[in-house]
Amino acid sequence: MPDLFDQPGSDAAPAASGSAPRPLADRLRPQRLADVVGQEQVLGPEAPLTTMLASGSLSSLVFWGPPGVGKTTIARLLAAETDLHFVQISAIFTGVQELRKVFEAARLRRQAGQGTLLFVDEIHRFNKAQQDGFLPHMEDGTILLVGATTENPSFELNAALLSRAQVLVLERLPLARLELLAQRAEAELGRPLPLDGPAREALLEMADGDGRALLNLVEQVAGWRTDAPLDKTALATRLTRRAAQYDKSGEEHYNLISALHKSVRGSDPDAALYWFTRMLAGGEDPRFLARRITRMAVEDIGLADPQAQGLCLDAWNSYERLGSPEGELALANAVIYLALAPKSNAAYTAYKAAAAAARKTGSEPPPKVIRNAPTRLMKEQGYGKGYAYDHDAEDAFSGQNYFPDDMPRASYYAPVDRGFERELKKRVDYFARLRAQRQTS
Incomplete structure (x- = not known):
């Protein structure tokens, strides 16, 4: 089932005529819905869309998912x-005028x-008033x-609109589904891709779960004339890896x-480094990461390791002095240290309770x-009367x-x-015992 491609435009367009070439993604x-690759969670036998169509009660919908997973195709x-x-x-x-024309044409059609x-593609880009207009x-x-x-x-759509529509989540295509799509493309082109096994897998990974992107890559690779299948190195030389999806404000x-x-928090330095580098690869500001790493030391490690916060601040300062890319290693050191440090949210919990x-x-x-x-009147009012100076007390x-x-x-x-x-727990317990003794005496 290709869950592909979103194309701008108004009414459904007919297939290209004459000799004009059609992109592979369009071909x-x-x-049919049964031909869509992937998205079984919405198109499977007991899934929402299948159930709606079987009962003849299709409702308004919002498809939420990354690019190239079939939102436009399924709607069509x-x-x-x-x-x-x-x-x-x-x-x-x-704009507003175009929307009015669309609504009026729909009214006449009805x-x-x-x-x-x-x-409506990119529906979240309409403001509140425009969304209310629907x-x-x-x-x-x-x-x-x-x-x-x-x-x-x-976060992006009005509650009133969401209450009248069902949200269906469309997901990135896994490698197995991308492979099926690549096989369909090869059948359409009438020839296999000139890639060996590892290079083929690398091509699928380059698509990053985007079916449309994969077909564009396949079309490009299929046009190459080679004497033998290309390996990963040759593929990487000829193609630029597609940037991973990452919206720094989304x-x-x-x-x-x-x-x-x-x-x-889960004491997994390998996973922590993976997500840290994923964010850097997506273009995240290392200063944002430095701030959040320091927050982790304060919230999840606290006084279980009093050095953790200082180490994070030192790493942050090192980044400011070294800049990129060397400074990122200082932050990576802090990430590893925090992951392996003893964990405690006792101070964080105490702060919130207080x-x-x-x-x-x-x-x-x-x-x-x-x-x-400090004044006579305050002394007459009893301020400070009976205060016990702790340094004069026993212990x-x-x-x-x-x-x-x-x-x-x-x-x-x-x-x-x-x-x-x-060690701090011993001190807390020690003062609790002394307090009980002083109150008793």
Whole structure:
């Protein structure tokens, strides 16, 4: 089932006529949903689209997925299988006036007895008001909306529009599906690709899960005239590797930094390095990574290894002095160190618990005994009266109460029995015993 290609335009265009050459991707465009490669999670026997078509109740949809996985193709085939007139627009090139014309044409078409499937590519690029403009036409049946987006609909589309459409996730094509697509391309071209096995696999990897990109690469490679199959080195010389999908301001940015953070937290230096270098390869600012790595030291290691934070700051400073690409190695050192450091979120948890208590208790004043008394009036009011100077107490510990008078004593910091916090735990327990003794006496 080729889940391919998105092409801009309005109504469905007829096949190219005459002798004009047609791109391989267009020649292999599926004619039936059953021909689509991949996306079994939406097109399989019990999947949402199959169920909708079987019941005759196709609803408005939003296809969310990376480029080249079949969003436009599936929308076009849905229109064909439901006898709806297919209209395609792009949010990049369509303004308010064009939208009004599309809606009016759909209204006239509906009066004549035919429905309209309106496919909106890059739908997330419409602003809130434009997205709201679709709602009445969806509700009265003038259009059946199928939107396509590479961005997370939860962040980019209005809640009102999402409540009227079902979001279906389309996924990158795995290597097995790309291989099937390559075989179909070879059958269409009438000759095998001039590549040996490892080079063929490298070509599939270059497509990075994008079916359209693969067919463009196949068409290019198929045109080469060679005496023998090319190996990986020869292929790499003739082709430039396609850049991996990475949007520094989009969801993929947050997905990868989450993967890096969780790999460090999970004490896996190899996975952490992989995600770190993936982000660098995608063009991420190393300073952003330096900041987030330092945050990991503070949040997930804390006082279990007090050196971790300083090491991250040193790595950050080293990057600033060395620049790229040498400075990235300093950050990589920090990533490895953090992944292998003892882990504790005790300080992070204590901070959040104390902050929640501070918000809850509002303006509770400190007990008078520990308030400063710089003036006579304040002394007369009892400020500082009875304060026990800890250095004068046994063990330099008075055990007096430092919380507000009306607030029960709370315990926020619970160090773990790992790393340096094992020593801090002994200290916490020691002072707790002394406090109990002082209060008893």
